[in-house]
Amino acid sequence: MASRNLASTTETIEKNPVLRRKMNRFGMSVFILSQLVPLVVLIDMRYLFVGTYVSPRASQAIALIAAVFMLASLVVAWTVKSGAAHGENRTPRLKLAGLLGVLALLVTFYQWSLRLSPTTGRFGEVYYTMTGFAVFYAVVGLVGLLSALSRARFVDSASDDHWHVEAVSYLWSGIAVIWIVTYITLFWV
Amino acid sequence: MAQTLSTPSSSPDLKTHRASMPPVLRGFLWAAVGFLVFNMAVDIVDPFRGHPFVTGPSATLGWVGALLGWLLGVGAFEGVALPLFGYPSRWRERTVGWRRYFEYSTDHKVIGLQYLGSAMGGFLIAGLVALLMRWELMSDHLTIFHYPSNYLTAVGIHGTIMMFSVANVALLGGFGNYMVPIMIGSRGTAFPKLSGISVWLVPAGILTVLFSPLLGAWTTGWRGYQPLASQDPNGILFYYLGVAALTTSTFIVALNMVTTIMFRRAPGMTWGRLPLFAWGQVTVGLLVLIWIPEIQATFVMGLLEKLVPFNFFTATGSVLSYLELFWIFGHPEVYMIAVPVFALWNEIIPVMSQKSLFAREWAVIGLVFVMLLSGLVWAHHLFTNMRNSEILPFAFFTEMISIPTGFAYMAGIGTMWKGHVRLTTPMLLVLMSMFNFLIGGLTGVFLADPIVNLQLHDTFWVVGHFHYTVIGSIVFTGLAAVYYWLPKMSGRMYSEFWGKFLAITLFIFFNGTFSQFFLLGLHGMNRWVPAYPAYLQPMNFEVSIFAFLLGFAFVGHFVHIIWAWRKGAKAPDNPWQARTPEWFTSSPPPRENFPVQPEIVSSLYIYGAEQPVSVHMSAEQELAAARDSGEGGEYPHG
Amino acid sequence: MESIVFGIVWIVLSAIVEWLARIPISHDPLYYTASNIGLMVEHAFDFILVVLIPIFVFVVLGFVWTMVRFRVKKGEKPQLPKHWARSNRWFVGVWVIGSVVVNLLFVLHPTTTATEHFFALEQPSAPQNRHAVVVDVTARQWEWIFSYPQYHLTQTLNANGQDMLELPVNRTVKLVLRSYDPFHTYDQYADVIHSFWVPSWGIKEDVIPGETRILYIKPTKITSFAQNPMSRVQCAEVCGPGHPWMEAPLNVVSASAFQHWIAQQQALQSSSS
Structure with a gap:
């Protein structure tokens, strides 16, 4: 009986916070991984329709600036994520991550406004679709970052063992990776 | 995010919040x-x-x-x-009363019933649309629909709602949310808040698709083939958007179910003991997590194609790409529907036969291999677009998928053989479902053969085939599940006479309707036509009459179920003498499913005179209480 | 013992159903078959039907047997045995191996044999295909347009002005299938997927915008739409509101009647131009 009781304390999430955290991380990881599927579809379409062609009217520099912002944001968000995983509260850094994300969005909006290739062109279609997906994810991720920043004003991050902060920065990291992969497939290979 | 906040704040000083309106x-x-x-x-x-x-x-x-x-x-x-966002909320969850079913909730049992109710609503709406279609098809020219595009819009609404808000929802969102946590001895799901939101996407999606004609007729049916879709009026936009809402809901269900089964199993609930229905949910979950994002991306491209417009899928792009992208989701979709059904057959049959599940490992292998093979068969929907040896591997895998499907039958028949079979309503419906799916499967063998497929593709043979597989599986087994778990969910019993009477009625009218589809198809009746050559009219007229009777049979079931839910006789906690954990708690189960954390101590599918009780409530005080009263090992009734 | 009785009943019932199945098989389960490919479809269909009947009978008999023999009466509470059999090596083995064998059989025949035969018929270099009657089939929303380039006919019509397809019997036809709209005012490539289907021929082929597809087929019966309405060209893939009426009559006639018809169409075309 004793061993059975021991087992039950370690095997249910109610009594085992480590298991609960594992469960939450698993859910978030599966979600982020599943969002690679649309990315694969888009990359597939990119090579199907235009091969490796890059329109000369598409400014590589502008896209690169946006991607670099996103890369920097990824680095910041990842430090917050690993900090939260080890019980450190680095929530204020999310402001920087979010700011870099907003800059990446603004740069992309500027590039959109140039109508660098007419939407009737194949590359233009692929470009707007792929960047549109990345922008949509980034907007969702920014709402997540905002929620963590807003929450930090009212609720002690330790109350949920920093899981909220970890979750949003993890999600944002995944979104940044999707953005960077989008950039690489659109402009490099 | 913030899943840790799953338990609502229940500090007593906060007054229960009452919204200013429902x-x-x-x-x-x-x-x-x-x-x-x-x-x-x-x-x-x-x-x-x-x-x-x-x-x-x-x-x-x-x-x-x-x-x-x-x-x-x-x-x-x-x-x-x-x-x-960290703001204080005075929200408190209702735990009693009918109102909790009409608002956001984190109780997986409430959510499950919300999913079931939405699926039932979608079924009635789409069924009514189907009857309008059958009314039209009673004559060979346009009668109640003034334009063919109106009829085709009805076809699309019927198919879309049935697929994405009934077939994908009833067993996954409905019984998955309600039963799976209890069946694995858990006291909740992994992501109750997310799940509480996702269920409300279903009514939103149904209404979006239903009211799509407000933006204009659309003529593509549920598959939304390009480039026709982007030629259609704007109604097609609401098709894409409604499907986006419905598929997102299914996606969240899968995420929640897979995580719950991975992490919230009760102590002693090993993978070897896991209930088959939970196995079905895990395998389907993997299909959903891969293919639903795929079709969502494809449908976003379809939406842009219409809206911007782009030219991905027109003559200057690649028309076939859309078809491939659709069916690479579309065929796994069929197994998202069917796999939980196979699992449920072998959930109900051992209970009703009071006999150990036969060849359990083969039943599980069947589920897993159906899941694996389902990603390799999609191009059999496109044989009319293939004219070389590419056909053969797809025909091969399509024929092979019948083998693991057959394992579900093998386990079922093996279990019933020489068992103590109680022909209750759920058992009867399971047998009928297996019969119908058998017809669906065997007519599918004809379709899997390429040369025969070239004649039968896009005819009423195909329509008959997939109605036998989908209604035969999800609707018959879904009804069986409703009757089987009705005593658990409502604490009340249905009427065995009316249940059986209605089941037999349903079976007769269902077969009367859809068996003739095969003959119509062989005789040259093609799909998506409100008007057709006159020689097909007599049989179509007859089919329509059966279809109306079938509609009445469904309504009869729903009336009976609602009556039983409210007025039925009181049911005991375990009326079927079943061994899975959901029967070891009160009917209906309390908010946290079990009075204390249960523990699984013996196999769930092995019956026998000396077989120990499978579920223990393992908390120390329970054991102490049991010892005191001298009935150690007896489980408490909540 | 139970199993042996079951086996005997199964064999007897299967034999009876197979015998009954001879009726539809001898009357053509496809209702009406009038082409070389249609005959292949019919043979494949019959073969699958014959093989599937014992399987169908086995499963259904299993259900009925259960309901009759193993049924527990209401209120009766039979004692559970100590242990139930949880597997049976023979049953599982025969089932698994049997289903693999039946499926491999189907993969070999009719799937592979009939499909390879079909591919061979569709080879452009095959001797019978070299002197085929060529018909350009254009699918537009919503009309089938038939033209005969060998006879300089751009669009063949019947007496009512409907498009119609007329072919000589027992001679291979080369159908060139395209989907575009020659009458569209500004964008003749703005068309959708159609599907070329002749119910009595046992074959259909999707017609995809931007692609040209070729189908070789040999009509084997003199027939007409008036004689059997399955002799028609029908669009089988939904293509918009006009889809139900996207059909055209198909007449198959003798070689001399075909020549006569060609001359008539040529006269019609020159008089109208």
Whole structure:
């Protein structure tokens, strides 16, 4: 009986916070991984329709600036994520991550406004679709970052063992990776 | 995010929050406001001033606003949004009364019933649309539909609602949410808040598709083939958007179910003991997590193709790419529907036969291999587009998938053989479902053969085939599950006489309707036609009569179920002498499913005179109490 | 013992059903078959039907047997045995191996044999295909347009002005299938997927915008739409509101009647131009 009781304390999430955290991380990881599927579809379409062609009217520099912002944001968000995983509260850094994300969005909006290739062109279609997906994810991720920043004003991050902060920065990291992969497939290979 | 906040704040000093109006009503109001705001925002930035108030792009973004308003309005505002941003929320979850079914909730049993109710609503709506179609097909020319595009819109609405809000929802969102946590001895699901929101996507999606004709007729049917879809009027936009809402809901269900089964199994609930229905949910979950994002991306491209417009899938792009992208989701979709059904057969049969499940490992292998093979068969929907040896591997895998499917039959027949079979309503419906799916499967063998497929493809043979597989599986087994678990969910028993009478009626009219589809197909009746050559009219007339009777049989079942739910005789906790954990708690189960954390101590599918009880309530005080009263090992009734 | 009785009943019942199945098989389960490919479809269909009947009978008999023999009466509470059999090596083995064998059989025949035969018929270099009657089939929303380039006919019509397809019997036809709209005012490539289907021929082929597809087939019966309405060209893939009426009569006639018809169409075309 004793061993059975021991087992039950370690095997249910109610009594085992480590298991609960594992469960939450698993859910978030599966979600982020599943969002690679649309990315694969888009990359597939990119090579199907235009091969490796890059329109000369598409400014590589502008896209690169946006991607670099996103890369920097990824680095910041990842430090917050690993900090939260080890019980450190680095929530204020999310402001920087979010700011870099907003800059990446603004740069992309500027590039959109140039109508660098007419939407009737194949590359233009692929470009707007792929960047549109990345922008949509980034907007969702920014709402997540905002929620963590807003929450930090009212609720002690330790109350949920920093899981909220970890979750949003993890999600944002995944979104940044999707953005960077989008950039690489659109402009490099 | 913030899943740790799953238990609502229940500090006693906070007064129970009462919304100023019923949440569903507020949802509609906020949806209307959301639509107007987003629609207007698009109108304001529209450089062209001559457009009408509602255009394709403005309706699309307006719909996004409406969806946000709807979800927040039904209770996600207080329940999720405010806590997510750290604001204090006075929201408290109702634990009793019918009102909790009409607002945001985190109780997986409430959510499960919300899913079931939505699926039932979708089924009635889409079924009514089907009867309109059958009414039209009673004659060989247009009668009740004035234009063929109206008829084709009805076909699309029927198919879309049935597939995405009934077939994908009833067993996954409905019984998955309600039963799986209890069956694995858990006291809740992994992501109750997310799940509480996702269920409200279903009514939103159904209404979007149902009211799509407001933006114009669309003629593609549920598959939305390009380039026809982007030629259609704007109604097709609401098809894409409604499907987006419904598939997102299914996706969240899968995420929640897979995580729950991975992490919230009771002590002693090993993978070797896991109930078959939970196995079905895991395998289907993997299909959903891979292929639903795929079709969502494809449908976004379809939406852009229509809205911008782009030319991905026109003559200058690649028409076939859309078909491939659709069916690479579309065939796994069929198994998202069928796999939980196979699992349920072998859930109910051992209980009703009071006999150990036969060849359990083969039943599980069957589920897993169906799942694996389902990703390799999609091109059999495209044999009419293939003219070389590419056909053969797809024909091969398509024929092979019948082998693991057959394992479900093998386990079922093996279990019943020489058992003590009680022919209750659920058992009868399971047998009928297996019969119908057998017809669906065997007619599928003809379709899997390429040369025969070239004749039968796109005829009523195919329509008959997939109605036998889908209705035969999900609807018959779904009804069986409703009757089987009705005593658990409501604490009341249905009438065995009426249950059986209605089941037999349903079976006769179902077969009367759809068996003739095969003959119509062989005789040259093609799909998507409100008007057809006159020689096919007599049989179509007959089919329609059976279809109307079938509709009455369904209504009869629903009336009976609702009657039993409210007025049926009181049911004991375990009326079927079953061994799975959901029967070891009170009917209906308490808020946290079990009085204390249960523990699984013996196999769930092995019956026998000396077999120990499978579920223990293992908390120390329970054991102490049991010892004191001298009945150690007896489980408590909640 | 139970199993042996079951086996005997199964064999007897299967034999009876197979015998009954001879009726539809001898009357053509496809209702009406009038081409060389249609005959292949019919043979494949019959073969699958014959093999599937014992399987169908086995499963259904299993259900009925259960309901009759193993049924527990209401209120009766039979004692559970100590242990139930949880597997049976023979039953599982025969089932698994049997289903693999039946499926491999189907993969070999009719799937592979008939499909390879079909591919061979569709080879452009095959001797019978070299002197085929060529018909350009254009699918537009919503009309089938038939032209005969060998006879300089751009669009063949019947007496009512409807498009119609007329072919000589027992001679291979080369159908060139395209989907575009020659009458569209500004964008003749703006068309959708159609599907070329002749119910009595046992074959259909999707017609995809931007692609040209070729189908070789040999009509084997003199027939007409008036004689059997399955002799028609029908669009089988939904293509918009006009889809139900996207059909055209198909007449198959003798070689001399075909020549006569060609001359008539040529006269019609020159008089109208």
